[in-house]
Amino acid sequence: MVALISGATGTQGMAVALALKEQGRAVRGLVRDAASPLAAVLERAGAELRRAAFEDEASLLTAMEGVTALFSVQPAPQADRDSERRQARALIGAARAAGVGQIVHSSVSNTGSFAAMAGWEQGRWERNYWESKRDVEEMVRQAGFPCWTILRPAFMMDNFIRPKSDWMFPDLARGEILTAIAPDTRMVLIAAEDIGHMAAAALAKPDRFHERTIELAGDQLTLPEIAAILTDVRGEAITARTLEPDELIARGQSPGWVESQQWMNAVNYPARPEEMEALGLVPTRFRPWAQKHPW
Numbered sequence: 001m002v003a004l005i006s007g008a009t010g011t012q013g014m015a016v017a018l019a020l021k022e023q024g025r026a027v028r029g030l031v032r033d034a035a036s037p038l039a040a041v042l043e044r045a046g047a048e049l050r051r052a053a054f055e056d057e058a059s060l061l062t063a064m065e066g067v068t069a070l071f072s073v074q075p076a077p078q079a080d081r082d083s084e085r086r087q088a089r090a091l092i093g094a095a096r097a098a099g100v101g102q103i104v105h106s107s108v109s110n111t112g113s114f115a116a117m118a119g120w121e122q123g124r125w126e127r128n129y130w131e132s133k134r135d136v137e138e139m140v141r142q143a144g145f146p147c148w149t150i151l152r153p154a155f156m157m158d159n160f161i162r163p164k165s166d167w168m169f170p171d172l173a174r175g176e177i178l179t180a181i182a183p184d185t186r187m188v189l190i191a192a193e194d195i196g197h198m199a200a201a202a203l204a205k206p207d208r209f210h211e212r213t214i215e216l217a218g219d220q221l222t223l224p225e226i227a228a229i230l231t232d233v234r235g236e237a238i239t240a241r242t243l244e245p246d247e248l249i250a251r252g253q254s255p256g257w258v259e260s261q262q263w264m265n266a267v268n269y270p271a272r273p274e275e276m277e278a279l280g281l282v283p284t285r286f287r288p289w290a291q292k293h294p295w
Contacts, residue, residue, distance in 0.1 A: 002026045003203055004067040004100070006091055007074070008047070009038035011158050012106055015196030016071045021045050023200055030063055054087040057094060064098035069203050073106040074136065078256075081128050088136040092143050102147040104202045105140045106195060107133050109154040109188065109215050109269035117267045125263055126256065137213075147206035153195050153216040154188040154269040157289050160230070168257060177227055177240040180248055180261040186220040188269035191284040194218050198281060217271035218283035226286065233290045 003020055007013035008029030020027045027047040031039050034049045043049060052059035064070075074087045095103065114120060114130040140148050159168050171178045181187065198216055202209040221229075223240035230238040243251075245258045276283045 001068045002028055002066050003069045003071065004028045004030055004050075004063060004095075005047075005071045006030045008042055008049075009033075009036060010073065011156065011164075011192045012073050012153075012195050013071065014038065014042070015192040016104075016199045017042055017047050017196075018045055019193070019196035019200035020203065021047065023204060025200075025203070028063070028067065054090045057090065060090060060094035061098060064094050064100060067095070067098060067100050069102040069104070069206070070095050070100050071104050071106070071199055071203070072140070076108075076129055077132050081132070084132045085135050085139075088139055092139050096143055096145070101145065102203065102206045103140055103143070103145045104149045104151065104199045104209075105137070106151045106153060106199070107137050109152045109217070109271040110267070111137060111152055112213065113270065119266060124266075126259065147210045149202040149206075149209040149211075150213040151195065151198055151202075151216055152213065152271060153190045154271040155190070155264075156192055156195075157189050157218070157284075157286060158192045158293075160226075160290075161293055161295070167254070170252065172238070175236065175238055177223055177238065178243055178248065178251070179223065179240075180245045180258055180265070181223050181242060182265050183224055183240070183242055184222060185265050185268070186222055187226065187264065188217045188271055189219045189221065189286055190216045190271070191218055191289045194276070194281070194284050198276065198279075201279070201281065214279070215269075215271035215275050216283075217269065217273050218276070218289075219273065219286045221286055229287050229290050233287075233294050 005013045005017045008031055017027050029042045029047045029049050030052050031049050034051050050063040052063040074084045077084045111133045165172050169177050227238045227240040248258050249255055273283045
């Protein structure tokens with residue numbers, strides 16, 4: 001049995017590949033650059049690498065040869081509003097053409113209920129982000145895979161690590177977390193390694209997780225609580241402050257990311273740790289995660 005991992009050098013794909021290797025599974029990583037440092041990490045872990053591009057159907061079909069299961073994840077759309085849909089369509093199409101029997105797809109928490117969230121009818125939130133996630137989930141459900149599972153992770157703890165933190169929390173390196181997130185808003189958090197463990201569990205037991213859509217979270221903490229944990233772990237003062245959205249954008253934060261911060265105040269992710277616990281998995285809390293990843 002061979003599992004193909006899309007986005008294998010990304011945070012989620014890498015976590016899934018490593019979790020599968022821990023199980024002793026044969027892993028094939030789908031990469032654009034087989035010479036990158038992260039691709040080397042996969043190779044050292046025992047994964048096979050296959051170069052492919054979503055724009056090149058032949059390369060995807062070649063990568064699918066001998067594959068029995070697929071982990072699917074795509075970046076959210078940015079300037080190209082259909083990028084996520086197009087990549088998913090190419091990946092799923094190649095998998096079905098190659099006879100791959102199982103898919104585990106990673107989406108995002110709240111995808112199933114975004115149309116009912118506060119502010120949606122008024123156009124408050126970026127519609128294409130949520131509609132793109134929904135459309136890809138539907139592709140997975142309707143593609144005809146004998147077994148499929150959809151994971152919906154919340155906000156990744158790994159966003160507090162460089163290089164992601166340099167973009168999302170650019171002041172963290174100077175001891176501050178500056179966001180529009182209110183001091184009493186609880187961030188719903190998931191460790192990437194837990195996404196990997198959940199995906200590996202679903203890939204190992206396809207019948208148990210067939211047609212399941214699973215929300216993933218490991219902890220719920222306010223930013224002041226997160227800052228206090230980081231202070232303890234790092235041994236240096238970290239503080240969290242709430243600023244006005246316009247001020248954050250003027251400081252260089254992405255308008256889309258600032259809108260997401262406001263969305264957490266108004267709506268937030270519905271994922272809860274209890275769902276993973278009910279499946280027999282022990283989700284990672286933020287403190288032990290931070291102790292494992294102090295920088």
